[in-house]
Amino acid sequence: MDKLRVAVLGATGMAGQWFASLLEDHPYFELVALGASKRSAGKKYFEAVHWIIPRPFPQKFADYVVFDAADPDTLKEEVDLIFSALPSEVAGEIELKYLKRGINVVSNASPFRLEPDVPLMNPEVNWEHLQLLKHQERWGAKLVKNPNCTTAVMTMPLRPIMDEFGIDEITVTTMQAISGAGFAGLNAYAIVDNLLPYIAKEEYKVKVESMKILGKYKEGRIEEVKFGVEATTTRVPVLDGHTEVLYIKTKKSVDVDVVKDVLKSFKSRPQELSLPTAPENPLVVREENDRPQPRLDRMAGNGMSVTVGRVEVTELGRIRMVIVGHNLLRGASGVSLLTAELMYKEGYI
Amino acid sequence: MDKLRVAVLGATGMAGQWFASLLEDHPYFELVALGASKRSAGKKYFEAVHWIIPRPFPQKFADYVVFDAADPDTLKEEVDLIFSALPSEVAGEIELKYLKRGINVVSNASPFRLEPDVPLMNPEVNWEHLQLLKHQERWGAKLVKNPNCTTAVMTMPLRPIMDEFGIDEITVTTMQAISGAGFAGLNAYAIVDNLLPYIAKEEYKVKVESMKILGKYKEGRIEEVKFGVEATTTRVPVLDGHTEVLYIKTKKSVDVDVVKDVLKSFKSRPQELSLPTAPENPLVVREENDRPQPRLDRMAGNGMSVTVGRVEVTELGRIRMVIVGHNLLRGASGVSLLTAELMYKEGYI
Amino acid sequence: MDKLRVAVLGATGMAGQWFASLLEDHPYFELVALGASKRSAGKKYFEAVHWIIPRPFPQKFADYVVFDAADPDTLKEEVDLIFSALPSEVAGEIELKYLKRGINVVSNASPFRLEPDVPLMNPEVNWEHLQLLKHQERWGAKLVKNPNCTTAVMTMPLRPIMDEFGIDEITVTTMQAISGAGFAGLNAYAIVDNLLPYIAKEEYKVKVESMKILGKYKEGRIEEVKFGVEATTTRVPVLDGHTEVLYIKTKKSVDVDVVKDVLKSFKSRPQELSLPTAPENPLVVREENDRPQPRLDRMAGNGMSVTVGRVEVTELGRIRMVIVGHNLLRGASGVSLLTAELMYKEGYI
Amino acid sequence: MDKLRVAVLGATGMAGQWFASLLEDHPYFELVALGASKRSAGKKYFEAVHWIIPRPFPQKFADYVVFDAADPDTLKEEVDLIFSALPSEVAGEIELKYLKRGINVVSNASPFRLEPDVPLMNPEVNWEHLQLLKHQERWGAKLVKNPNCTTAVMTMPLRPIMDEFGIDEITVTTMQAISGAGFAGLNAYAIVDNLLPYIAKEEYKVKVESMKILGKYKEGRIEEVKFGVEATTTRVPVLDGHTEVLYIKTKKSVDVDVVKDVLKSFKSRPQELSLPTAPENPLVVREENDRPQPRLDRMAGNGMSVTVGRVEVTELGRIRMVIVGHNLLRGASGVSLLTAELMYKEGYI
Structure with a gap:
């Protein structure tokens, strides 16, 4: 061919x-x-x-x-x-x-x-x-x-969670990498020994793009999904790799081991078709408390996997996880x- | 004297x-x-x-x-x-x-x-x-x-919020400074171009210490307050100053301007007594989107004020704010x- | 007045x-x-x-x-x-x-x-x-x-050295702070986990400006001093404070203790006049091996002193010292x- | 086999x-x-x-x-x-x-x-x-x-320079990576927004080890080479890759283009034998003013090449170059x- x-x-x-x-x-x-x-x-x-x-x-x-x-x-x-x-x-x-x-x-x-x-x-x-x-x-x-980039990384674990448990609300706090701003998008003096609590337009994008991506194709159009979104996006002194702390309120009640299994076993069409850029594991689930870390995990699956760690069910019954994905690879x-x-x-x- | x-x-x-x-x-x-x-x-x-x-x-x-x-x-x-x-x-x-x-x-x-x-x-x-x-x-x-340190910073805005609106639940994600680990507590190779998604014991402390601090003295004992807590604590490459992204579900419904007024007008016993180390404004409320930042705001009130920014009421009706406080001054x-x-x-x- | x-x-x-x-x-x-x-x-x-x-x-x-x-x-x-x-x-x-x-x-x-x-x-x-x-x-x-800025810092110790011993040649390698490039002068992605081996025009300026500053006023003009200069200027991930490694070949032979005394006792007209911005000690001489450091020493004398450390006479008979000065205060x-x-x-x- | x-x-x-x-x-x-x-x-x-x-x-x-x-x-x-x-x-x-x-x-x-x-x-x-x-x-x-590590990197360009021109003296200032101190060798608080002007024992090692490595094998022993050495070794906030600013006073006079040719054409026994870890080019010579940079050049030749830039002959007739090599690969x-x-x-x- x-x-x-x-x-x-x-x-x-x-x-x-x-x-x-x-x-x-x-x-x-x-x-x-x-x-x-x-x-x-x-x-x-x-x-x-x-x-x-x-x-x-x-x-x-x-x-x-x-x-x-x-x-x-x-x-x-x-x-x-x-x-x-x-x-x-x-x-x-x-x-x-x-x-x-x-x-x-x-x-x-x-x-x-x-x-x-x-x-x-x-x-x-x-x-x-x-x-x-x-x-x-x-x-x-x-x-x-x-x-x-933020939404590309976040919707990866949301997909199997939504399919299995339904989603009512999410609360996400991001720590985004410098490269997300483009090469000339951030001055060095602004970020050394510092972080920035705001990224313009990002919080809105996270919301509306997620709704569309996670929606269902039906007769020539996308039926958007609806759930509540709270998003706070920040910039940290990391070169590449966005970290996101995610809380998910599901429709069904959840068990932490089932959640991990659902994440671990997630495969999709790109894996079925063995597409050249598809990672073997779209989601890499880590059990260590100190993972994921952007520098160590951003290149998982050649930068196409999202690494998930610190998976817990909170006392409020929400799923908590910390995820890392490469903003220029999975995210762009x-x-x-x-x-x-x-x-x-x-x-x- | x-x-x-x-x-x-x-x-x-x-x-x-x-x-x-x-x-x-x-x-x-x-x-x-x-x-x-x-x-x-x-x-x-x-x-x-x-x-x-x-x-x-x-x-x-x-x-x-x-x-x-x-x-x-x-x-x-x-x-x-x-x-x-x-x-x-x-x-x-x-x-x-x-x-x-x-x-x-x-x-x-x-x-x-x-x-x-x-x-x-x-x-x-x-x-x-x-x-x-x-x-x-x-x-x-x-x-x-x-x-x-994390709790010391966080309970500062929680006090007037609780007094005014009551608190049902909080969700907090922290980005904590290197100095919080002590001078020899963190290896340089671990944190440059990186962040760590976990700080040992911190999430538990945030919960139980907050409950006690915000409790009420009554007849020789403290009646602890009860609210739901979700906490994720992380370490970022910042020298001093903890940043915390805070969501608060209040008992009463809230209006963003009232919330800001309540925060701005907060004074307490140390201010009344003009204690030498008491900051004039325990809470400094910033309106700019890009504040607070740890490097720029950690020394507010000689390191004793907590700077509050990005105050909003989310679509889920919770108060959202980003706060910065000096972990070795207000926090220690x-x-x-x-x-x-x-x-x-x-x-x- | x-x-x-x-x-x-x-x-x-x-x-x-x-x-x-x-x-x-x-x-x-x-x-x-x-x-x-x-x-x-x-x-x-x-x-x-x-x-x-x-x-x-x-x-x-x-x-x-x-x-x-x-x-x-x-x-x-x-x-x-x-x-x-x-x-x-x-x-x-x-x-x-x-x-x-x-x-x-x-x-x-x-x-x-x-x-x-x-x-x-x-x-x-x-x-x-x-x-x-x-x-x-x-x-x-x-x-x-x-x-x-680089020359302002460097000429401070050169003055008493030249007066006492004469100068034949200097070799200087700088590690300059981010703020030397101006707030928008350096992209964050360029400098995190990195350094840049070059600063445009800086090496030329160091040479020609030093010659003039160290020259002698005589009958309405400056007689420039002449000595050989080798300069390599680099940019490092430090916010403020230029560090310079300086080798000086003097005309007279030197003894390390005399050199330190000459540096320590240096005072000049601004000190005599008690000018408001004049530091008490234009040169702060440190004996510890691990000083000066830009973060710890840049504010010496409210940013107007130059801190000098690691003073030695090399096996080639040249004076070696490492100096730090604030590029925006002493340097601007x-x-x-x-x-x-x-x-x-x-x-x- | x-x-x-x-x-x-x-x-x-x-x-x-x-x-x-x-x-x-x-x-x-x-x-x-x-x-x-x-x-x-x-x-x-x-x-x-x-x-x-x-x-x-x-x-x-x-x-x-x-x-x-x-x-x-x-x-x-x-x-x-x-x-x-x-x-x-x-x-x-x-x-x-x-x-x-x-x-x-x-x-x-x-x-x-x-x-x-x-x-x-x-x-x-x-x-x-x-x-x-x-x-x-x-x-x-x-x-x-x-x-x-520092000597391993430095002796790479010194070899062909010595063979071609002889060496009388060298002056070297290093900016060494964090990993050179070992994983637990340097506290994070010490190096963020900072550099350290001293590495224990390193300056002595650079001198004595270079003399031996560059010496000549003769009848069962090494005849050490002798030249003057001035070394100042510092630590900078870079993860991996040592940068060294090198001045070389040669015995014969030099021309900058000849120097570059000598460096570019350097090959040795490991290249002849096609050893698995031998880089194709032991020395990578860059013409751009802003190279080498440790983050961009440390992995040249899978971390086994030394990248050389800013090659000049100074007004004092010495060769000046800035070199970068990976301290844990070429250096360990x-x-x-x-x-x-x-x-x-x-x-x-």
Whole structure:
């Protein structure tokens, strides 16, 4: 089977660098072009990028001449699919340009995430949502979105919990990594010996995106799920890996051992299909009191597993757990790639 | 009025260093002796201590010869009061030795905190509890305890909230500072680019100590208050200052502006008495989304105020707030000193 | 004696915040106006500034309406002196505007530092250089510059060493604090668990500015001193306080105890005049192997002393020392203020 | 060819963990036993170890029962070679016990490093020194040592520089990683927002070990090289990877481009023999001003390359470079393993 030809928009940013790294040698996709801002356009990728992620620079793409992501005319290669890691402020308009030219887009940026005909994908959690694409007809090509990083990580354990016990309410406090703000998104002086008690727009996103992702596909639309959400999102001096302290009030009563079993045994469509980026265990359950830790657990399942620890049933009858997931892999580039793999294998592209 | 003569046990540790600094020039107390472990005993203080807190070394005490805290015979000075910053593992036994010699003890260590006849003091929160001392007769002198740092910080806003609205349940997630573990309590390699999701015994302490502190003094005993507690305590790469994300389910329904007013206007006995260590505002309420931050707010009120921010009423009707307090001042040495000041002014010592 | 009326340019930046803090209650100067970029102009200071330095916000200036530093017409107050903490890219042009209106400028920005008629002041090191002002006639008012932070710290111990032993060569390796790059000058992701081996232009500045500062005033000009310089400047994850490892090849042979005595006994004109910002000991010499440390020593002498440790004579006969100084106090706002105090006391303004 | 059977002493420490990871699947060596302190002895490895290095735990060894490293009788497996990562305080005595039983020892601990008949190996630098083993007869087996981490990294570029230009003097300032102190070697409170200007014994070791390693093997002994050394060693808040700023005064005059060529083209015996742990490029020369950085460059060549940047000839005619090498790989476990591979391939074991 021939590989699909793909390009990355926002290729010099951190999510873009992860895309380039993950696509260096992929069984389904051939990365043929790298787009970035006008400032980078025309330069070779190795000159344009300030390589910063903890993976070796992909020499294979070093001499690719970066095209101007905002102007599809500068993309000289034929491509079947675009991975977008554009900043949210500009992503909406630019992604439309590619759709109108008949190029499918899998995007990590926030615009369109809540549109009824756009699947908001976290494959293990809502693989059936891809069926929305059969009804998505307003552009000449398909648009698929990924959730924000915090929600991508959080919905992983919520899926089996909801299926087994139902969910009435959740209370979540996050300790998010620096890289979640983008390479230039946070000043060093602000965060050393410190933490920030607020991340703009994040608490709202956690709520509304979760509702959609955990909803049910039915006759061409997503029936959103409803539960109460309390979210407090903070930034801590950790490079990569979001930590989330999660309390879940379930509809049915719970037993802590059953909860752990439900989490441990969770597998989904990506595992059935053995997708290249799918982790063997979507959820890694740790019994040690001092786990998960972001530095030690963020790369579980090559950054695609979510590690769960400190699972308890509180005196108020809620499930408590602490989870860690890689915000740029499970939370961004990895989940986009896994989504594209699912689309490919299921015949959507 | 003559100053009382006081000594510090555990004077080389971080809480001990704060005691020395705070007592360098105190209107009620004259620091006349410094005790520490056998290893330090016999050395001059400036030789025995590895001075590390962000305050100048108190030259006044440089030449004090450290006595062996575990052996009261080595304390050659007459003292009226001991401040104990001993490690919890040894504190119980040692403090008893001083009590039996008729020396009052105000202690930051955990043993005896839950004994019915021992006041567990956070002065703004439960100044009436000192009355327990009238009934504390088993030793020849008085023993008063301070709560653990997390609880000391948390009970500050809980007091006026409880008084005004009643409390049914709280859910608290903490991000605690490195210094809470003591100077040698945490390895550097463990915490850089990382956080730890667990602090031993802390979650239990938060629950039981809060119940006692917020309880009511009545006829020689404390009637503990009862409410549900969910607590998750974590360690983050911050030097000083505990951050706590707090959700409170109140008995009465709440309005966010009223909540803020109640917090802002909170004053208590230490403020009435103008105790030297009492902050003008026990609670500093910030309106900015990005406050409190531990590095910027830990020294509010000379480290004795608790800064409160992000006050909201959630969609589940609970009060949400993020608070920061200095774990070694409001949470340890400062609260001990304030307690002793209250005892002095109220005639208990 | 009436206080002089002063304004600060660049008042919202970190050096500007230190100026505001230091001028909250100054015996010679009355801060009457705060200027910043167009974006801040028209706002009240408390709204315009993102207060981040480890000092309380000066409430006294909270309601000052910020003027547009680039446009002197927007400065409505009469002022005798401007403290400039402007970014170097714009400082030259803007400072000239004030000079042409007859307002004296003491500036921390780099333009004009090497002009022959402009004193480059680090008062303890080269207080006689102020005499240049008698010959500075091209503007209607006086312009005085301060060196870059690294040089300000380094020239402090070099002064008595040079006077006593002469200097042939120096080799310096710096570990500079984050705040040296300005609040927005360094991304958090770049520096956590890392260091940067390079700071743009810094190595050149260290060389040329040292030569001028350590030079001799003679008949209306500065005779620069000449010695060999090797400098490597790096950035480390420290908030404030530059550390410098310094090797000095002297003209005369040295004895380590004499070197320490020379450093310890160093006093200069600011100490003689008891200037308000002058530290009692310009150089604090520590004997402990593990000192100086930036976090523990940066505030020595209220941030105006340089702490010197690990003083040795190497097997190659060079003096080796490790020094720490506060880059925003001795290295920026503090040294500007000390310079202005010297000018005031010596009758230059 | 059958694999040699090996054991690791000090298997629960950080260097020990790296040994276990590197030996999980090695072409020459079969790891058959793991020894540690009495406290760990008798436990399974997965229970005894607090796994902390950034590599997955080697499941293969999870159920190995840890033996008491100090008591060779508890080692029940036959082994040909011991890798010792014991603490220096106890290493000397313990290693002798194994030697006396006829088991070869390759050790990372400091005792015996300077003994005339013990090779102090950094294979690319001094592979011929293994010939000393032909004359090492005092024990029933062979003892080989590796240098301290700082010296292992530094001697890599010094080798080709010395061969090409000769060396008269070096001046080195190091910024060493936290892991160099061992997992429990440094308190977190000491290093956050700080650096330490001193590492005990390190400056002496750098000097004497370099002289031996760079010496020449001649008729059964090493002729030490002589050059002047000035060293200042500091600790910075970096997890892994030592940075060293190096000035070299050569005997012959140098040209910067020739220096770079000499560094880039450096290959040695391990590369010729294609030893499994030998990096393709022992020295990676970077042209960017902002490299090397420890976080980005420590894993070059799987942690076995040393990255060199900022190469210049100073105005004093000395070569200046900044180098980064992984202190636990090139500086400890990796260099021990490479040494053993060389011994194996050259027929010494």
